[in-house]
Amino acid sequence: MKANITIIANVIEDHMDVMGPTLDDIAEAFSSTIPENGYVIIPETPYQKYFEKVARQKNSKVVVADESWIDETYLQKFPFMIFPQNAALAMAVADILNIDHEVALEGMLQAPVDPGAxxxxxxxxxxxxxxxxxxxxxxxxxxxxxxxxxxxxxxxxxxxxxxxxxxxxxxxxxxxxxxxxxxxxxxxxxxxxxxxxxxxxxxxxxxxxxxxxxxxxxxxxxxxxxxxxxxxxxxxxxxxxxxxxxxxxxxxxxxxxxxxxxxxxxxxxxxxxxxxxxxxxxxxxxxxxxxx
Incomplete structure (x- = not known):
């Protein structure tokens, strides 16, 4: 089974020894996860055009997560610190799956805390x-x-x-x-x-x-x-x-x-x-x- 929705949370200087040595190399490594005939969700990023190019080659659609409507009041409800970008990426998935916004928002609040928290x-x-x-x-x-x-x-x-x-x-x-x-x-x-x-x-x-x-x-x-x-x-x-x-x-x-x-x-x-x-x-x- 292969995923038809990919989320690329960011392109940053992490694991440069494996995926680097440059950010361009990391973006290229992440682009290999873009599915065929599916979706790739990204935040606002300088690599948007690059991901769009790769997505077109795979007949997939790029969705840019919108942080503008994620307010601080909602973020403060979490038992851990969360960035607006994280919530926006998750909501973009909900939109693709036609999940009601209120249901998705409540679901995120009830989700188990990541072990890396x-x-x-x-x-x-x-x-x-x-x-x-x-x-x-x-x-x-x-x-x-x-x-x-x-x-x-x-x-x-x-x-x-x-x-x-x-x-x-x-x-x-x-x-x-x-x-x-x-x-x-x-x-x-x-x-x-x-x-x-x-x-x-x-x-x-x-x-x-x-x-x-x-x-x-x-x-x-x-x-x-x-x-x-x-x-x-x-x-x-x-x-x-x-x-x-x-x-x-x-x-x-x-x-x-x-x-x-x-x-x-x-x-x-x-x-x-x-x-x-x-x-x-x-x-x-x-x-x-x-x-x-």
Missing amino acids: MRVHRFGKEEAPKYFFNGFAANDTTSTLNIWERIQQLDYPDHERTVVMSCRSDRVERTIDFAENVLPHIEMERLIVMGESVWPVTKAYEEGKIRPLNLINLEKASTEVIVDHLKELPDHSVIYGIGNIVGAGEKVAAAVEELEFQPSYRGEIGWDEVEEVEESRSFSRKVLQTNK
Whole structure:
């Protein structure tokens, strides 16, 4: 059985070693999934004309997902962070299948959370928590910056921002890429580097290309030492883990998850007030979905 609807969510700098080395190569690789006599759904992209050309050769139709009617009120109903583009792509599928919009919208809200979703972990003081965003698995520059932009839109505290960059000795090219194309574009109070082969980041810092107020070099440090540094960060800190999930990233994320707490309202407020408080604090339990 072959699918007759293909969704190409984006063309970004991901898995360049397999599908690259250029974005044109990635677009070409994705175009091979366009079906015969079917549909290909895409967001607004510079590669629209290219995909239309390939689709015509296969007698298929290109549908460009329309984000304009996806409003923030609807997106906030999800138990995880979702980009307007994601919802628009899904609605384009619903249109092709003649599924009622209201049914489709409700269906998306009820769908299971993707295993790749990333939770925001709250730890520290319950009345003044720290927020840890596990973005280690978003291993391309575009997704990493998109997640950071979305975090800022969700009204988290913005006066104590820490980025934790996880580096790998077998992914030095990625570290260089992040040092050049991610870290210079994130305003932060401090930058923690961990893992192995962190030199591209420290070099960029020394050259003034990355401008945190403080750089903390924890290369080859143990998970315990790294987490102790996170515990000592100021109250209301926003901590964003980026770079690589394999290695130090995975270990630190697991350790922070162990620190997570769930607020207890019993005895603090009346039960008739719980719903109101839950709504006001709901942003602190969001789940981040990478825009892939």
